[in-house]
Amino acid sequence: MLNPPEASPAGRTAVTALLIVAALILQVSVANRLPLPGGVQPDLVLLAVVALALVAGSMTGMVTGFLAGLAADIIPPADHTLGRYALVYCLIGYLCGVASTEMDRQSAVPFFAVAAGALAGTVLYAGTGMMLGDPRAEWATVSSMVPLQVLYTVLASPFVVWAVLRATRRYERGERSRGDGLSVPVARYRAMSGRGGGL
Amino acid sequence: MKDTRRTRVVLGALLVVALAMITIDHRGGDDSPLRGLRGIGATVFGPVERASASVVRPVTDTFETIGDAPGQRRRADRLERENQELRERLRGARIDEDKAAQLQRLLGTAGMGGYKILAGQVISAGQGFEDTVTIDVGSRSGVKRDMTVLSAEGLVGRVTRVGPATATVLLATDQTSSIGSRLEGSKEIGIVQGGGRRGLGGQSETPLRFQLLDAAAPIHVGQRIVTLGSQGQRPFVPGVPIGVVERIERSTGGLTRTAYVRPFVRFTSLDVVAVVVAPPKKNPRDAVLPPKPKPPATPSASPSARPSQSPRGDDPSPRPSGSRSPSTEPNAGD
Numbered sequence: 001m002l003n004p005p006e007a008s009p010a011g012r013t014a015v016t017a018l019l020i021v022a023a024l025i026l027q028v029s030v031a032n033r034l035p036l037p038g039g040v041q042p043d044l045v046l047l048a049v050v051a052l053a054l055v056a057g058s059m060t061g062m063v064t065g066f067l068a069g070l071a072a073d074i075i076p077p078a079d080h081t082l083g084r085y086a087l088v089y090c091l092i093g094y095l096c097g098v099a100s101t102e103m104d105r106q107s108a109v110p111f112f113a114v115a116a117g118a119l120a121g122t123v124l125y126a127g128t129g130m131m132l133g134d135p136r137a138e139w140a141t142v143s144s145m146v147p148l149q150v151l152y153t154v155l156a157s158p159f160v161v162w163a164v165l166r167a168t169r170r171y172e173r174g175e176r177s178r179g180d181g182l183s184v185p186v187a188r189y190r191a192m193s194g195r196g197g198g199l
Numbered sequence: 200m201k202d203t204r205r206t207r208v209v210l211g212a213l214l215v216v217a218l219a220m221i222t223i224d225h226r227g228g229d230d231s232p233l234r235g236l237r238g239i240g241a242t243v244f245g246p247v248e249r250a251s252a253s254v255v256r257p258v259t260d261t262f263e264t265i266g267d268a269p270g271q272r273r274r275a276d277r278l279e280r281e282n283q284e285l286r287e288r289l290r291g292a293r294i295d296e297d298k299a300a301q302l303q304r305l306l307g308t309a310g311m312g313g314y315k316i317l318a319g320q321v322i323s324a325g326q327g328f329e330d331t332v333t334i335d336v337g338s339r340s341g342v343k344r345d346m347t348v349l350s351a352e353g354l355v356g357r358v359t360r361v362g363p364a365t366a367t368v369l370l371a372t373d374q375t376s377s378i379g380s381r382l383e384g385s386k387e388i389g390i391v392q393g394g395g396r397r398g399l400g401g402q403s404e405t406p407l408r409f410q411l412l413d414a415a416a417p418i419h420v421g422q423r424i425v426t427l428g429s430q431g432q433r434p435f436v437p438g439v440p441i442g443v444v445e446r447i448e449r450s451t452g453g454l455t456r457t458a459y460v461r462p463f464v465r466f467t468s469l470d471v472v473a474v475v476v477a478p479p480k481k482n483p484r485d486a487v488l489p490p491k492p493k494p495p496a497t498p499s500a501s502p503s504a505r506p507s508q509s510p511r512g513d514d515p516s517p518r519p520s521g522s523r524s525p526s527t528e529p530n531a532g533d
Contacts, residue, residue, distance in 0.1 A: 028323035035467040074240025077331035077367040083220030136328035136374045
């Protein structure tokens with residue numbers, strides 16, 4: 001029931017696409033230009049994919065992840081092998097979508113899931129680089145970058161998750177005809193993200 | 200349970216597609232059959248990035264100011280005072296003024312080398328491990344692959360991909376970047392390689408490594424490095440200042456000697472840059488290097504360690520201020 005063919009798939013698809021494009025643009029034009037210590041930046045697109053997957057399930061998660069990753073692969077100034085982010089985000093979207101069903105019961109899990117998603121995504125991306133023999137993804141670089149990147153991503157997560165929930169809720173308000181299980185986790189995340197964002 | 204069979208089939212299909220893309224693109228290298236996709240990316244996202252850059256610019260500027268504050272307090276104080284004056288004089292036009300000043304210096308640099316340049320602005324930066332930026336000039340303005348990109352201070356990198364309205368620049372600090380270069384004065388050649396992460400990483404002051412090809416050649420801390428120039432002037436035109444040798448690694452029996460270089464350009468706050476659309480007619484050699492500050496303990500060994508007044512007498516050419524793509528002919532000496 002969480003799969004895209006729902007009451008109005010077009011509206012949901014549009015909101016999802018908008019969120020992803022906004023995340024991508026913010027990533028390249030703002031986040032990547034922040035001179036943060038350590039020289040790494042949070043991955044906002046990954047966070048958006050994780051949040052969408054948690055809200056909408058594994059099908060939406062992986063399709064969104066794949067398309068978002070593909071966009072991240074071709075958006076200038078990307079300069080890595082095409083398909084790496086598509087692969088990583090697709091997997092992460094799927095896993096987070098599957099995990100979202102376990103999450104309704106415990107309230108602390110969403111943020112743990114976001115952190116786990118950030119860690120897994122970053123490590124996977126570095127892993128694909130190493131497998132392809134990318135000179136940028138040498139062990140020395142990766143080992144110093146990945147922990148910081150995960151940290152920054154987790155720090156940025158409340159804001160992105162909050163934005164995603166806001167956007168999807170606005171859409172749902174109009175489309176709310178079926179009071180299904182969706183509303184429970186959404187409310188949870190919202191409460192959690194509100195708390196997290198206020199920190 | 201949403202993890203149905205259908206979901207798994209779709210997942211499998213998507214993963215296969217992604218893996219296929221990786222394989223094809225990795226094998227294809229620069230001429231990969233998928234470069235059309237990248238072209239689409241540049242066409243679609245380029246204009247969006249350009250538009251968003253103007254919106255988010257103040258935000259980025261603010262963050263950069265905050266980030267730089269600790270190390271640059273004195274400079275910041277001075278700039279603040281200057282800024283205050285400027286603000287009083289030209290209220291509301293501060294950003295334009297700043298850009299104009301950067302352009303002015305850029306024109307000076309380009310004029311000294313005789314480069315024909317096209318000014319552009321950095322609008323976005325790469326993600327993950329890559330040190331790349333997008334600039335807001337593209338093939339419609341005449342930018343092509345493998346053109347040199349410089350700023351008022353020195354070398355920035357080279358153009359690797361071109362979209363209609365944007366171009367991707369591989370920064371000199373990227374780990375895949377290597378630049379043929381030459382020591383100031385003694386014309387010893389070597390290769391400058393990037394250390395990654397725009398110089399924000401561990402070796403924050405010296406994100407570039409210089410490998411001297413002749414391990415026995417003299418090299419001193421404080422010597423400066425310029426580009427050697429590539430064959431056909433692409434991707435690198437000769438004579439662009441790169442940086443200063445900061446420390447030299449005592450050789451460990453290798454065939455080359457390694458020095459760590461502090462670049463002239465601050466890669467963390469790139470803004471106005473220039474693409475060299477036509478190389479100089481003559482190699483400017485060391486003429487573009489800024490006047491040496493106070494000669495440290497270097498000059499004794501190398502006979503012409505000061506900014507060598509090249510025999511052709513490159514007087515800083517008149518600056519055609521205001522024009523968008525200024526061209527200054529080098530003095531046709533002989």
